[in-house]
Amino acid sequence: MYGPEFARVYDHVYTLRGKDYAGETADLVKLIRSRAPGADSLLDVGCGTGGHLVHLAGLFGEVEGLELSPDMLAVATERLPDTVLHQGDMRAFDTGRRYDAVISLFGTIGHAYTEQELRAVFHGFARHLRPGGVVVTEPWWFVEDFIDGYISADVIEPDGLTVARVSHTRRDGDSSRMEVHYLVSDAERGTRHFSESYRHRLYTREQYEEAQRDAGFATEYVPGLAQGRGLFVAVRDA
Missing domain, CATH: 3.40.50.150 (Vaccinia Virus protein VP39)
Structure with a gap:
């Protein structure tokens, strides 16, 4: 979710x-x-x-x-x-x-x-x-195209924000499991961290x-x- x-x-x-x-x-x-x-x-x-x-x-x-x-x-x-x-x-x-x-x-x-x-x-x-x-x-x-252990990293700066995103996707049985971490910074609220985890069937x-x-x-x-x-x-x- x-x-x-x-x-x-x-x-x-x-x-x-x-x-x-x-x-x-x-x-x-x-x-x-x-x-x-x-x-x-x-x-x-x-x-x-x-x-x-x-x-x-x-x-x-x-x-x-x-x-x-x-x-x-x-x-x-x-x-x-x-x-x-x-x-x-x-x-x-x-x-x-x-x-x-x-x-x-x-x-x-x-x-x-x-x-x-x-x-x-x-x-x-x-x-x-x-x-x-x-x-x-x-x-x-x-299944045949999936890259096990794939890592992605980006830093973007939209509308007064700075967002750093790092993800790691791995094989988990018959599915992939993606763990994504975010650091979001702005002048008013400072820096905060949150993470998301997604499962997709392969x-x-x-x-x-x-x-x-x-x-x-x-x-x-x-x-x-x-x-x-x-x-x-x-x-x-x-």
Whole structure:
């Protein structure tokens, strides 16, 4: 679960570390509209602080978000006061409607910790799609691509803050475990430390594809996008 301290620096951290929300949104829209040219409604599952929804709101008639963390959702609500945002778990959710497209980005799907949960997520996506609708999913790292012991370090200076971030990611059975430490300094409050720990299940590409087929999707994998993890694009049988 993403906590309140991280939620407030989340967008600064990832934008200044090179995440291109506008560019990723353009890729998403191209993939969706190439399969469903008339797509005009979209649900972002694991929407976080709304970084993609801010851009998607101007490109679709209706956009909504789903997020488990109340702290992340609070930031998204401040940014998108006129957008419907739901608090819920991707493994079991019901927004009460269907959409032309469902997206789940930034490795959120890796928080499905068993193959049964993974299938449940894609079945949930299918229930929320109109016939012929499109799902775009950014996987967590495939087992075969995961780097055990990976260390990352950055110092960024957004809006009067200095943020130092150091992370270490290791293999933990069938999952990865990422430990991230932050030092955040500003003139008023001085320096404070907090840490976050994330677990993601490591799946093979074939396991992702099988889970999507089980939910009734025809799927393909588009490599190279989403900072190297690629994207799955799945179409629900019309």
